[in-house]
Amino acid sequence: xHPSTPTRFIDPSLLAGLSHLDLVAKTVVxxxxxxxxxxxxxxxxxxxxxxxxxxxxxDLRHVDxxxxxxxxxxxxxxxxxETNCQLTLMLDSSASMGYSSHGITxxxxxxxxxxxxxxxxxxxxxxxxxxxxxxxxxNYVRPSTRQGQFMRVAHAIEHAQLGTRTDFxxxxxxxxxxxxxxxxxVVISDFYEQPDTIIKTVAPLRFRGNELVLFHVLDxxxxxxxxKEPVLLVDVETDDALEVSPEYAKEEYTVKIDAHIDxxxxxxxxxxxxxxxxxxxxxxxxxxxxxxxxRKGKM
Amino acid sequence: xxxxxxxxxxxxxAVGLPLWIHLLRQxxxxxxxxxxxxxxxRRTQSSIKHRRLRYLLLLSLRILLLILIAFAFANPFVTRTxxxxxxxxxxxxxxDNSFSMRYGDHLARAKQEALGAVSNLxxxxxxxxxxxxxxxxxxTQPVEDTNQLKAAIQSIQPSxxxxxxxxxxxxxxxxxxxxxxxLQVDFFSDMQKSSLPPAFADLRLAxxxxxxxxxxxxxKEPNWMVESVTAPAKIYDPKKVRVQAVIAGDGTPAAxxxxxxxxxxxxxxxxxxxxxxxxxxxxxxxxxxSPHGFHKAEIRIDPRDSLAExxxxxxxxxxxxxxxxxxxxxxxxxxDQLYYRSALESVPEAGFVLxxxxxxxxxxxxxxxxxxxxxxxxxxxxxxxxxxxRGYVNGGGSLLVALGPASAALGHVPVSGETIQGSxxxxxxxxxxxxxxxxxxxHPALRRANKLEGVQFYxxxxxxxGQSRVVARLTNQAPLxxxxxxxxxxxxVFTSRFDNISNDLPLHASFxxxxxxxxxxxxxxxxxSTNVAVDSxxxxxxxxxxxxxxxxxxxxxxxxxxxxxxxxxxxxxxxREGFYEIHRTNGRQEMVxxxxxxxxxxxxxxxxxxxxxxxxxGRGTDVSNATAGAPGTPVRPWxxxxxxxxxxxxxxxxxSLLASRYLSVEKEAA
Numbered sequence: 001x002h003p004s005t006p007t008r009f010i011d012p013s014l015l016a017g018l019s020h021l022d023l024v025a026k027t028v029v030x031x032x033x034x035x036x037x038x039x040x041x042x043x044x045x046x047x048x049x050x051x052x053x054x055x056x057x058x059d060l061r062h063v064d065x066x067x068x069x070x071x072x073x074x075x076x077x078x079x080x081x082e083t084n085c086q087l088t089l090m091l092d093s094s095a096s097m098g099y100s101s102h103g104i105t106x107x108x109x110x111x112x113x114x115x116x117x118x119x120x121x122x123x124x125x126x127x128x129x130x131x132x133x134x135x136x137x138x139n140y141v142r143p144s145t146r147q148g149q150f151m152r153v154a155h156a157i158e159h160a161q162l163g164t165r166t167d168f169x170x171x172x173x174x175x176x177x178x179x180x181x182x183x184x185x186v187v188i189s190d191f192y193e194q195p196d197t198i199i200k201t202v203a204p205l206r207f208r209g210n211e212l213v214l215f216h217v218l219d220x221x222x223x224x225x226x227x228k229e230p231v232l233l234v235d236v237e238t239d240d241a242l243e244v245s246p247e248y249a250k251e252e253y254t255v256k257i258d259a260h261i262d263x264x265x266x267x268x269x270x271x272x273x274x275x276x277x278x279x280x281x282x283x284x285x286x287x288x289x290x291x292x293x294x295r296k297g298k299m
Numbered sequence: 300x301x302x303x304x305x306x307x308x309x310x311x312x313a314v315g316l317p318l319w320i321h322l323l324r325q326x327x328x329x330x331x332x333x334x335x336x337x338x339x340x341r342r343t344q345s346s347i348k349h350r351r352l353r354y355l356l357l358l359s360l361r362i363l364l365l366i367l368i369a370f371a372f373a374n375p376f377v378t379r380t381x382x383x384x385x386x387x388x389x390x391x392x393x394x395d396n397s398f399s400m401r402y403g404d405h406l407a408r409a410k411q412e413a414l415g416a417v418s419n420l421x422x423x424x425x426x427x428x429x430x431x432x433x434x435x436x437x438x439t440q441p442v443e444d445t446n447q448l449k450a451a452i453q454s455i456q457p458s459x460x461x462x463x464x465x466x467x468x469x470x471x472x473x474x475x476x477x478x479x480x481x482l483q484v485d486f487f488s489d490m491q492k493s494s495l496p497p498a499f500a501d502l503r504l505a506x507x508x509x510x511x512x513x514x515x516x517x518x519k520e521p522n523w524m525v526e527s528v529t530a531p532a533k534i535y536d537p538k539k540v541r542v543q544a545v546i547a548g549d550g551t552p553a554a555x556x557x558x559x560x561x562x563x564x565x566x567x568x569x570x571x572x573x574x575x576x577x578x579x580x581x582x583x584x585x586x587x588x589s590p591h592g593f594h595k596a597e598i599r600i601d602p603r604d605s606l607a608e609x610x611x612x613x614x615x616x617x618x619x620x621x622x623x624x625x626x627x628x629x630x631x632x633x634x635d636q637l638y639y640r641s642a643l644e645s646v647p648e649a650g651f652v653l654x655x656x657x658x659x660x661x662x663x664x665x666x667x668x669x670x671x672x673x674x675x676x677x678x679x680x681x682x683x684x685x686x687x688x689r690g691y692v693n694g695g696g697s698l699l700v701a702l703g704p705a706s707a708a709l710g711h712v713p714v715s716g717e718t719i720q721g722s723x724x725x726x727x728x729x730x731x732x733x734x735x736x737x738x739x740x741x742h743p744a745l746r747r748a749n750k751l752e753g754v755q756f757y758x759x760x761x762x763x764x765g766q767s768r769v770v771a772r773l774t775n776q777a778p779l780x781x782x783x784x785x786x787x788x789x790x791x792v793f794t795s796r797f798d799n800i801s802n803d804l805p806l807h808a809s810f811x812x813x814x815x816x817x818x819x820x821x822x823x824x825x826x827x828s829t830n831v832a833v834d835s836x837x838x839x840x841x842x843x844x845x846x847x848x849x850x851x852x853x854x855x856x857x858x859x860x861x862x863x864x865x866x867x868x869x870x871x872x873x874x875r876e877g878f879y880e881i882h883r884t885n886g887r888q889e890m891v892x893x894x895x896x897x898x899x900x901x902x903x904x905x906x907x908x909x910x911x912x913x914x915x916x917g918r919g920t921d922v923s924n925a926t927a928g929a930p931g932t933p934v935r936p937w938x939x940x941x942x943x944x945x946x947x948x949x950x951x952x953x954x955s956l957l958a959s960r961y962l963s964v965e966k967e968a969a
Contacts, residue, residue, distance in 0.1 A: 096334040231329070257338050
């Protein structure tokens with residue numbers, strides 16, 4: 001954010017000062033929605049899309065009886081994103097998500113994002129659930145539209161603790177076992193894994209008719225590290241130590257991380273998976289706006 | 300290789316500083332947690348090693364820089380054989396043309412032998428001719444042309460200067476430093492012992508200098524001379540003149556000599572004197588009848604010897620009328636006048652004559668003709684006298700004020716204006732008398748008065764010094780003698796009287812010198828030297844006098860000073876015997892007699908062992924390095940500090956470039 005231009009975007013560091021995630025979500029989403037000129041396709045809305053001829057076995061509740069009265073034919077109303085859209089949030093809570101260079105960790109940023117999405121789904125009567133994982137599933141709230149579901153999801157997100165290292169395979173296999181209905185799966189992680197492995201792990205979800213969204217959360221220091229002198233870096237997940245020179249961080253590392261991000265984006269697009277890179281110094285509602293604009297273009 | 304200042308090598312210990320900065324400070328790493336080292340590879344360390352290597356390069360440069368600075372300050376040198384100059388050499392022909400070389404045919408022989416030495420100039424050698432007096436005169440530049448060298452030798456003329464071997468050695472050192480060739484110096488001289496400098500170290504030569512002596516004198520030449528003449532600069536009464544001359548013989552047998560007093564070329568008087576063997580005899584002439592004005596006088600001995608120039612001694616003399624001194628007093632005080640007159644006129648050389656006058660009769664007196672004015676315990680001044688006194692002093696006149704009881708009525712010191720606070724009688728106080736507690740012995744009035752020690756003062760006038768300078772104080776801290784500059788003139792205040800009632804000064808031996816020196820000081824007769832030696836400096840003007848020209852006329856009647864020099868030069872060095880006329884800015888004319896330094900008349904030669912020692916100062920390193928090069932090959936130190944500093948400069952530039960490059964990386968990173 002430029003300090004001299006007034007903006008309605010909300011700085012993540014301000015959100016960090018709010019005590020409850022539900023308030024964070026309300027602040028972000030309300031601010032975000034208020035900034036839109038017309039109602040967009042949110043992806044899990046209940047807006048009318050088309051008619052479909054009735055076939056035996058269909059739920060009679062969805063028959064448009066007005067049309068039947070006029071035409072004596074039975075048609076079913078179809079809605080965009082299905083009426084009973086299911087949003088599953090997968091939040092990485094591995095140790096690497098605890099890194100921060102400017103006051104807000106990647107996990108915090110992920111929490112804000114996840115709870116904002118959950119709030120938005122809840123507002124639209126969609127089912128929202130969450131999986132907190134690192135190298136295993138640490139917490140799971142099944143998607144539901146029951147009363148108080150949002151608070152359950154928010155509670156689970158708020159109490160997510162930093163775990164150990166990331167392992168996509170195990171939680172995703174676990175998740176596939178839980179997944180019964182189609183819906184939208186949002187993965188929030190720093191994705192410190194080879195892009196092939198990531199895509200290979202998450203792609204099966206896509207095959208089951210789910211829409212998959214990868215939110216790649218990174219700290220600015222991870223994208224463009226700034227070192228003044230050689231430092232000893234310690235991997236928070238493995239405790240490996242390595243001495244790094246400013247020149248290397250400035251040149252070779254930057255090339256590598258850029259290549260990693262680019263590779264992941266390309267592979268995700270190739271697998272028809274939405275990908276969005278989020279820097280933790282970026283306003284959250286701004287990030288959401290960009291993402292939904294991308295989604296709108298796809299629908 | 301050696302070092303001229305090896306202690307500076309201790310500065311190399313400063314290399315610890317970059318070592319600390321680079322090795323201890325730079326690589327202190329504190330662990331920084333990071334998300335993942337997935338994109339950092341092990342070969343990253345090679346990058347750090349590379350960086351460390353580059354830092355090590357910077358470290359090496361910095362260490363080298365400090366070592367080189369210490370090295371340069373230690374002034375390193377290597378001895379280099381002069382074979383590098385391909386056997387060429389510089390031939391220096393030095394001919395002594397000092398006053399003593401006028402003895403017989405010494406200078407002619409020296410020049411003849413010097414001409415012969417020119418033939419030693421080999422092809423490729425360069426030669427230079429020097430004339431050695433009190434200074435070294437370079438008769439040629441270094442040349443290879445023998446004809447030019449011979450012409451320069453022929454042109455050497457005898458001088459009246461005193462020879463200085465120290466100056467010769469200094470010139471040779473300078474030539475050696477500026478020349479890349481070894482020096483061979485042929486020195487033709489009478490080898491006077493008196494020409495050696497006080498410190499033998501002043502004779503040292505450069506290591507590549509080979510000094511060869513060519514003496515033109517025998518071990519001891521007999522010589523008579525007029526050693527000194529004591530005569531007054533001014534004579535006021537021809538009947539009361541005393542001229543003393545000392546006739547000396549050096550290496551001479553006992554003999555009778557005729558001494559003549561010559562005035563303006565005319566012999567006034569002649570006396571015969573017996574001079575003992577290698578001894579001295581004095582002659583005195585008691586009259587010098589001369590008309591008014593300046594006169595060229597000399598004392599001459601006959602028969603002349605081989606050094607005829609020191610058989611005469613020139614001195615300048617001026618016949619003048621005594622300067623009148625106005626003595627103003629209060630009537631009835633004859634005692635002050637008596638003592639003052641007696642003291643002043645007991646020194647006829649001073650040239651003062653006292654004119655007493657009662658103060659109340661001096662109202663219309665013209666003061667300009669007096670050398671100075673004395674106010675002796677004057678109680679009241681007639682109308683207009685103080686104003687005319689002030690005008691007289693402002694215009695450059697001088698006033699001596701002696702204060703007594705009558706002066707207390709004035710309330711202030713005339714002209715100077717200092718307040719008279721009252722009279723102090725020691726007999727009424729606890730002390731019976733006061734003595735001088737502190738005095739400026741350098742003040743002209745007290746220079747020969749022994750600070751008025753032992754003089755008892757019974758009555759003095761208490762004067763507030765104000766802006767006057769206190770020259771002498773009594774034991775009760777009351778000022779005794781004060782001086783104040785008023786305009787161009789000065790006022791000297793004596794807070795007691797010149798009788799033997801207020802004090803017992805007239806009864807002491809210091810009275811006459813005190814009165815005489817005070818009179819000379821106030822009358823402007825200080826520092827009148829009319830009889831100086833060659834190479835002396837004559838003061839032409841004081842610091843205050845500038846702009847006006849001082850005219851100097853040398854013995855040939857020429858003006859040695861240019862117009863600019865005559866208006867700016869503070870002094871003038873006389874370089875030859877004879878009479879110089881000086882016309883000063885205030886219109887006064889002086890005549891100065893210049894004679895050769897009589898140390899030149901001592902023809903004792905330097906012992907051969909001393910000459911050998913002198914010669915060896917130029918061959919010391921030659922001997923020590925005989926093992927390094929061919930025996931007898933001249934060597935010379937070759938200083939390396941310039942090269943070291945050049946290296947320092949280059950390394951400093953590289954270091955700056957390298958360091959700024961690293962710094963730019965860090966700035967980008969920041």
